[in-house]
Amino acid sequence: MRTLLVLLLALCTAPFAAAAPHVPADDAMVLERLPEKADPALKALKRMRAIVAANPGRIELAVPYARRAIEASRATGDPRFLGQAEAALAPWWNAPDAPPPTLLLRATIKQSRHDFTGALADLDRLIAAQPGDAQALLTRATVLAVQGRYDEAQRDCARLAPRTTAMVAATCSAGATRNADAAYRVLMEAQPAALDDAGVRAWALTLAAEIAARRGDADAAEQHFRAALRLDPRDAYLKGAWSDFLLDRGRASEVLPLVEDETRNDALLLRLALAERLLPERASRYREHRAELAARFDAARARGDTVHRREEARFRLIIENDAQGALRLARDNWDVQREPADLRILVEAAQATGDRAALALARAWEDRP
Amino acid sequence: MKRWLLLFVWLLAAPVLAHKPSDAYLTLEREGTALTGQWDIALRDLDNVLGLDANGDGDITWGEVRARHADIAAYALARLRVAAAGQPCPLTATAQLIDTHTDGAYVVLRLSGQCAEAAPTLALDYTLFRDADPQHRGLLHFVEHGTSRSHVFSAESPHQVIGGDAGGPLRQFATYLHEGVWHIWLGFDHILFLVSLLLPAVLVRREHAWHPAVSFRAAFLDVAKVVTAFTLAHSITLSLAALGVVSLPSRWIESAIALSVVLAALNNLMPVVASGRWLAAFAFGLLHGFGFAGALQDLGLPTSGLALSLAGFNIGVELGQLAIVAAFLPFAYLLRGTPAYRRVLLGAGSAAIAAIAAVWLVERAFDVPLFAMLAAAS
Numbered sequence: 001m002r003t004l005l006v007l008l009l010a011l012c013t014a015p016f017a018a019a020a021p022h023v024p025a026d027d028a029m030v031l032e033r034l035p036e037k038a039d040p041a042l043k044a045l046k047r048m049r050a051i052v053a054a055n056p057g058r059i060e061l062a063v064p065y066a067r068r069a070i071e072a073s074r075a076t077g078d079p080r081f082l083g084q085a086e087a088a089l090a091p092w093w094n095a096p097d098a099p100p101p102t103l104l105l106r107a108t109i110k111q112s113r114h115d116f117t118g119a120l121a122d123l124d125r126l127i128a129a130q131p132g133d134a135q136a137l138l139t140r141a142t143v144l145a146v147q148g149r150y151d152e153a154q155r156d157c158a159r160l161a162p163r164t165t166a167m168v169a170a171t172c173s174a175g176a177t178r179n180a181d182a183a184y185r186v187l188m189e190a191q192p193a194a195l196d197d198a199g200v201r202a203w204a205l206t207l208a209a210e211i212a213a214r215r216g217d218a219d220a221a222e223q224h225f226r227a228a229l230r231l232d233p234r235d236a237y238l239k240g241a242w243s244d245f246l247l248d249r250g251r252a253s254e255v256l257p258l259v260e261d262e263t264r265n266d267a268l269l270l271r272l273a274l275a276e277r278l279l280p281e282r283a284s285r286y287r288e289h290r291a292e293l294a295a296r297f298d299a300a301r302a303r304g305d306t307v308h309r310r311e312e313a314r315f316r317l318i319i320e321n322d323a324q325g326a327l328r329l330a331r332d333n334w335d336v337q338r339e340p341a342d343l344r345i346l347v348e349a350a351q352a353t354g355d356r357a358a359l360a361l362a363r364a365w366e367d368r369p
Numbered sequence: 370m371k372r373w374l375l376l377f378v379w380l381l382a383a384p385v386l387a388h389k390p391s392d393a394y395l396t397l398e399r400e401g402t403a404l405t406g407q408w409d410i411a412l413r414d415l416d417n418v419l420g421l422d423a424n425g426d427g428d429i430t431w432g433e434v435r436a437r438h439a440d441i442a443a444y445a446l447a448r449l450r451v452a453a454a455g456q457p458c459p460l461t462a463t464a465q466l467i468d469t470h471t472d473g474a475y476v477v478l479r480l481s482g483q484c485a486e487a488a489p490t491l492a493l494d495y496t497l498f499r500d501a502d503p504q505h506r507g508l509l510h511f512v513e514h515g516t517s518r519s520h521v522f523s524a525e526s527p528h529q530v531i532g533g534d535a536g537g538p539l540r541q542f543a544t545y546l547h548e549g550v551w552h553i554w555l556g557f558d559h560i561l562f563l564v565s566l567l568l569p570a571v572l573v574r575r576e577h578a579w580h581p582a583v584s585f586r587a588a589f590l591d592v593a594k595v596v597t598a599f600t601l602a603h604s605i606t607l608s609l610a611a612l613g614v615v616s617l618p619s620r621w622i623e624s625a626i627a628l629s630v631v632l633a634a635l636n637n638l639m640p641v642v643a644s645g646r647w648l649a650a651f652a653f654g655l656l657h658g659f660g661f662a663g664a665l666q667d668l669g670l671p672t673s674g675l676a677l678s679l680a681g682f683n684i685g686v687e688l689g690q691l692a693i694v695a696a697f698l699p700f701a702y703l704l705r706g707t708p709a710y711r712r713v714l715l716g717a718g719s720a721a722i723a724a725i726a727a728v729w730l731v732e733r734a735f736d737v738p739l740f741a742m743l744a745a746a747s
Binding site for chain 2: 020021022023024026027028029030031032033034035036037038043049050053076077078079080082083084086087090093113264265266292295296299300302303304305
């Protein structure tokens with residue numbers, strides 16, 4: 001019976017084998033709950049979108065709207081808002097001489113789709129035009145750090161330092177080094193200033209927690225994670241990082257309440273499934289979520305998306321026991337992004353398959369001066 | 370300002386794109402000239418461009434969708450163009466239903482359409498939500514001959530030629546072979562050019578007059594030379610043009626082909642080139658190859674098995690041509706000694722061909738439909 005249910009669920013979720021097209025019986029039947037239903041900010045965003053759509057080419061309308069839409073995609077994890085931001089920026093999307101505010105937003109949208117080359121080209125142009133633009137410097141430092149280009153990232157952090165608070169400068173720098181001890185020290189020494197809002201402090205604390213965990217200081221990591229969660233309890237990235245910390249320590253049952261209501265978010269659904277895998281009493285939910293994840297990765301592949309490779313590699317390795325598939329994804333992902341999490345899945349997949357070339361690749365990276 | 374610094378760094382670190390982006394699922398099935406299909410489009414995406422949530426309460430009800438059926442169909446169908454052999458295949462939405470995908474409710478449009486001609490491929494232009502969300506993708510399943518192929522449409526690739534490769538390589542080859550045969554049989558300019566070159570093949574030019582060829586063997590060799598030269602030449606240019614190596618304006622090519630027919634026919638009346646007709650066949654064959662390529666472009670070449678389709682089409686043209694030769698040669702050989710052959714077929718026939726081709730030349734070079742005007746006047 002359970003198998004049947006799982007099969008049915010898989011059928012419902014596969015992109016081309018949807019349930020069954022039907023005519024609803026009742027006019028009052030609610031088919032779709034729009035995201036703005038629960039969020040006044042999204043309602044305002046929708047009104048702005050209508051105004052921008054009616055006035056194409058008006059940069060003073062398009063830029064604030066695109067900014068808000070990017071913010072919405074960040075808060076909800078919903079890429080449709082990013083596409084809508086891009087649509088608002090369409091008149092300036094391909095123009096080489098686009099005005100600086102549009103360049104910055106363009107770069108932000110591109111990097112969130114892992115088009116790091118495109119993002120860097122826009123940021124280089126922007127910084128050449130406005131060498132002291134703190135936001136552009138910080139964004140470029142972060143893109144470079146994601147690619148593992150730490151020396152270049154540090155140069156941008158150094159240029160940024162006199163233009164921002166000590167805490168932002170410290171977090172910029174700590175995120176762009178392989179020296180965990182130094183990075184942790186820098187973060188611990190940075191005192192929050194009045195300008196550093198809860199978001200900045202949560203950002204610094206999350207990074208500190210991740211570094212402490214990598215250094216093996218679990219107590220400090222937990223303390224930082226909990227402090228960050230108090231500042232920003234709804235943040236999806238933070239929830240994911242905290243879940244990973246708990247999973248690493250065999251505290252799977254603590255992950256459930258954290259992400260159980262976030263199943264629309266692929267990255268958090270993965271954490272939920274990883275936790276349920278370890279909990280016998282959740283066996284049926286685990287099978288459902290495993291099928292759901294497989295369907296979502298298939299759907300992403302069908303449309304040609306490659307931004308989920310890190311998550312999909314974890315899914316293949318741990319949930320599907322497909323080490324070869326995981327290694328392939330982890331290697332492709334490694335060609336694009338080189339954060340600690342990317343290195344970790346590469347090493348785990350390489351160890352699972354015994355692939356010497358991939359292990360050598362990871363070791364060469366770790367041994368780099 | 371500091372809030373901004375925060376936003377951007379978080380955006381980078383966060384698992385963005387954690388939800389499913391905007392996709393629509395299109396299935397098209399073809400049988401001959403008839404198209405049927407289904408198009409699943411997310412209600413959220415339709416709300417974004419059409420404002421389905423009439424009362425603004427954040428819920429889309431069946432009543433709200435039902436009230437906008439005509440708008441939904443008109444909006445979507447205006448952004449999907451299907452054509453076969455350059456002729457549009459208009460689609461209509463025969464029904465609207467509701468279905469659920471991983472990211473919510475979708476409207477399901479049942480589609481039906483009819484193409485004017487049965488071409489091996491279909492040309493699709495997909496521009497749904499291009500202005501509202503450039504990251505939207507149209508995921509197409511094209512079903513034909515029991516084979517299903519997937520294609521992804523995006524803002525970067527809104528135009529795609531699909532089909533022509535279903536049902537295995539043999540069927541693909543046969544489809545294009547068939548098209549090649551029909552193209553030469555229906556392409557009167559190519560036939561008239563070939564006939565103009567073949568008419569004198571059963572004769573020998575001596576002392577400014579035509580005489581019957583002494584042996585079938587001699588006539589056959591002459592025909593073989595002409596046909597081989599023509600074939601070789603147009604195969605070269607057809608391949609070059611179809612593979613995109615060389616590209617020439619079609620009006621120029623079509624005019625030059627008409628001119629080649631005029632010259633070939635006139636050469637029978639006032640022979641300039643007598644024994645070396647195969648050279649003329651080769652030179653003009655190069656032009657005709659570009660003409661075949663134009664026709665092949667209208668049919669569309671599938672991306673998979675491109676060489677196979679090209680070879681099929683080319684061999685089809687040759688077979689069609691050989692069939693014409695096989696029908697013509699024995700007949701002409703038998704009649705070659707009669708005055709009727711020389712005067713009526715060679716003389717009047719060539720004159721008529723030259724006249725028809727001259728009209729084509731004017732039509733094509735100056736883009737005036739002379740034949741249509743004559744028909745309308747009479």
